[in-house]
Amino acid sequence: MNENTPISEIDQLVQQAHEAFLAFKRINSKQRAAFMHLVADEIEALGPELIDTAKLETNLPDARLAGEKARTVFQWRSYADALEKVLDIRIDTADTQRTPPKPDLRKTAVGLGVVAVFGASNFPFAFSTAGGDTASAIAAGCSVIVKTHPGHPKTSALMAGAIKAAVQRAGLHTGLFTEVRSDNVEGGQYLVAHPLIKAVGFTGSFAGGKALYDLAAKRPEPIPVFAEMGSVNPVFLLPRKLEKAAADVAKQYAASLTLGVGQFCTNPGIFVAPNHKDLPQFIDALKTLIADTSAAPMLHQGIASAYCKNKAALLAQAGVTVLAEAPETSPETHGNATVATVTANQFLANEQLGHEVFGPFGLIITYENAQEAEAIAKTFHGELTTTVLAEPEDIHAHQSLIEVLTGKCGRLLLNGFPTGVEVCYAMQHGGPYPASTDSRFTSVGPDAIKRFLRPLSYQNWPDEWLPDELKNANPLGIWRTVNGELTKSSL
Amino acid sequence: MNENTPISEIDQLVQQAHEAFLAFKRINSKQRAAFMHLVADEIEALGPELIDTAKLETNLPDARLAGEKARTVFQWRSYADALEKVLDIRIDTADTQRTPPKPDLRKTAVGLGVVAVFGASNFPFAFSTAGGDTASAIAAGCSVIVKTHPGHPKTSALMAGAIKAAVQRAGLHTGLFTEVRSDNVEGGQYLVAHPLIKAVGFTGSFAGGKALYDLAAKRPEPIPVFAEMGSVNPVFLLPRKLEKAAADVAKQYAASLTLGVGQFCTNPGIFVAPNHKDLPQFIDALKTLIADTSAAPMLHQGIASAYCKNKAALLAQAGVTVLAEAPETSPETHGNATVATVTANQFLANEQLGHEVFGPFGLIITYENAQEAEAIAKTFHGELTTTVLAEPEDIHAHQSLIEVLTGKCGRLLLNGFPTGVEVCYAMQHGGPYPASTDSRFTSVGPDAIKRFLRPLSYQNWPDEWLPDELKNANPLGIWRTVNGELTKSSL
Structure with missing residues (x-):
């Protein structure tokens, strides 16, 4: 056969x-x-x-x-x-x-x-x-x-x-x-x-x-x-949302990132969060959730070894620090969830940090203000999805950012996570190049x-x-x- | 400017x-x-x-x-x-x-x-x-x-x-x-x-x-x-239609071929006709109509000289004979309507005869039977239009030919000519490659x-x-x- x-x-x-x-x-x-x-x-x-x-x-x-x-x-x-x-x-x-x-x-x-x-x-x-x-x-x-x-x-x-x-x-x-x-x-x-x-x-x-x-x-x-x-499906967390729902967002993010050992085209590979007094609350919750995740077998050995290799290459970049990691067991077959972080400045200075790591790997980029968030958004090429996690006042305050994100993706989510692609008339699964060859x-x-x-x-x-x-x-x-x-x- | x-x-x-x-x-x-x-x-x-x-x-x-x-x-x-x-x-x-x-x-x-x-x-x-x-x-x-x-x-x-x-x-x-x-x-x-x-x-x-x-x-x-x-927009005349309307078809064909000095994307460059007892009636009517056409100025000199050159190249091919020609005046600027003919056998043996000559040039290919007509149809690549001139009994007798033509074009006409592209919802102006780059x-x-x-x-x-x-x-x-x-x- x-x-x-x-x-x-x-x-x-x-x-x-x-x-x-x-x-x-x-x-x-x-x-x-x-x-x-x-x-x-x-x-x-x-x-x-x-x-x-x-x-x-x-x-x-x-x-x-x-x-x-x-x-x-x-x-x-x-x-x-x-x-x-x-x-x-x-x-x-x-x-x-x-x-x-x-x-x-x-x-x-x-x-x-x-x-x-x-x-x-x-x-x-x-x-x-x-x-x-x-x-x-x-x-x-x-x-x-x-x-x-x-x-x-x-x-x-x-x-x-x-x-x-x-x-x-x-x-x-x-x-x-x-x-x-x-x-x-x-x-x-x-x-x-x-x-x-x-x-x-x-x-x-x-x-x-x-x-x-x-x-x-x-x-x-x-x-x-x-x-x-595929794509990195960036998720943008806005300040009022962080204040209101840090623990809840951490829970949803960890679930989406690790679903199916991170092997979805719409896996949220990049998470953009404000450097805000409540950020540590989100990070702490996330650390616990990720640490409690078990490494799981990936689709095949080739994917597991690519995950290891691509993750290591990304973690070796300047300014990248590991935030949370699931215990590593049998890395030749299993993928262990890993979240790293980098500042906006460092991200903006290094194109490599925008590359997809297929598997349960998340990169959290911290931004100081709306302008920096927008500058990050502008670096993305075509994406299957972009996501905004926001309270109504966040949306009012970040119109320009949302406009940029609209121009980058096939599907724009609010207060959700991109894994889970509904089969229905209103679904757009595709997006500007390189998410797809024809948007x-x-x-x-x-x-x-x-x-x-x-x-x-x-x-x-x-x-x-x-x-x-x-x-x-x-x-x-x-x-x-x-x-x-x-x-x-x-x- | x-x-x-x-x-x-x-x-x-x-x-x-x-x-x-x-x-x-x-x-x-x-x-x-x-x-x-x-x-x-x-x-x-x-x-x-x-x-x-x-x-x-x-x-x-x-x-x-x-x-x-x-x-x-x-x-x-x-x-x-x-x-x-x-x-x-x-x-x-x-x-x-x-x-x-x-x-x-x-x-x-x-x-x-x-x-x-x-x-x-x-x-x-x-x-x-x-x-x-x-x-x-x-x-x-x-x-x-x-x-x-x-x-x-x-x-x-x-x-x-x-x-x-x-x-x-x-x-x-x-x-x-x-x-x-x-x-x-x-x-x-x-x-x-x-x-x-x-x-x-x-x-x-x-x-x-x-x-x-x-x-x-x-x-x-x-x-x-x-x-x-653009394309050669082949027109297929079927036998009963020829019997019934030889003079009328000749009139419409000549009008479509010479409209705008033949400078339409949908100009009927190839006309496929049965070698039938009534064909001379069609040809004679066409000869008179074409001979009565005045040469007219083309869009610019480059187009006029390309018309001369491409027409000459096609007329030089084996088995091609000129049937009718409008008087040639100022060929450096004017295009004179020209119709040539070739048998199906000769056409099928020479790929060059299928090339578009932009301008008022028509090639009439004569076929002996339905199989030959279908063989001609199969040689075409993507066309903006294909046309069938037929009586109801012709359609019944040529289902297979019509199926082939359907697969070759963006618009399929019956008893009309392809020049004249209506601006409406139901129009398809495009077609399989090379008529367009995306059908x-x-x-x-x-x-x-x-x-x-x-x-x-x-x-x-x-x-x-x-x-x-x-x-x-x-x-x-x-x-x-x-x-x-x-x-x-x-x-």
């Missing part, structure tokens, strides 16, 4: 996926949605073997994996149900009396073609083989080839089996979903460079996402890559489907030849913009 | 445009729309000088320019009015009883930043300085720097003056709209590489668009480029605004701090998706 897929076989799989895409185009959106519910059924039906296998391969605990399985099923079902809402159907009817005559124009959206999906190691279900990228590409009408993550091959095989069972039950082309195994970069690079691949979805590291982006941009036919590449799209929520859709206008086609979503009678019963007005009415 | 803007000055302009973008963000969508109507007013108010100047600089006739001015004004007004409809507002309300609690999430869309716009030579008003790219970027909340087209500097200056007058009347930051003059590639390249430029809009040649795309992809921070790069977007119609917007989610912010479009009361009175349902209701 762990053998790499030979390149010649990858080529065949892509050819088949292309054939499957052409066949899939003939199915309407209702049938596509029904198929997605079948996939959800099949994933739900996977027995305890799924959790057991994933637990062995990723070290994630049962409760987390059970929750992630439910999330994955929900993604398939909710994207299926949302599908017609993201097509943005536009109809402008003819005006034959006008000079020149106005044609009848009707715009739907169709899939881009075969999509290559690169799963993440940190979400073996929800952002891997049968994860959000696969579900949204299928919802868009695309076929999918997943380059499975070498960290959890057996989990991937079980998930792939569930999708394939659904493909078989629905009587669809077997090329609609296939997977490729490759434990080096070669297989993935071949896939992205293949002329029949028309888009890429990726969740993972900056280095990995950027390499695929560069490859895709250099093709004779460049293709879109949506890579979600105009999200990889979570039904709008994730839009990454793999392109608009297609029909001009002057009679009703019987139009796709269902564009027909006069509105047989799908969906909302459409008709001559500029949203309506569910027929024409 | 024709002097190039010095690089140091371009840098200052970009800095100012960035400042203006930050200030523009504080204005709500209603105010942005009001400003756009002011721009429309100012363009409308430009007197006969505008048409006279453009006529001198582009050789386009009065009627065409008057129409294009009206179209430009309409773009500003209709994009302003549509602005709130393309924001895709999504609200998912909190559920504090759920475990874990569901947060309140509200998603709007904000401008990407400073947009660099590269105007086209062939639409001095509608796709140049104050054209669709500028209007849609401003609608998105971006500031704009236009690299003006060297073919019509005085026209550009007049249009820029109109926008600047509106900026002044609205009391907005003067950096919101500025222009850069450069008659070589240096100025544009500097602009696209500038760190504060966050997106690019381009209409023009493949070589120009691709160069900007490559430059943008190679930046330390890659940015999106929407380049609309997921359009450069015509209000959805063009989406190219320059990115979603931004607010999590758990109280009503008073939310932007107007997300507030409970729905003060803008717009459609919003609330908990999955479209509504104009308040919360």
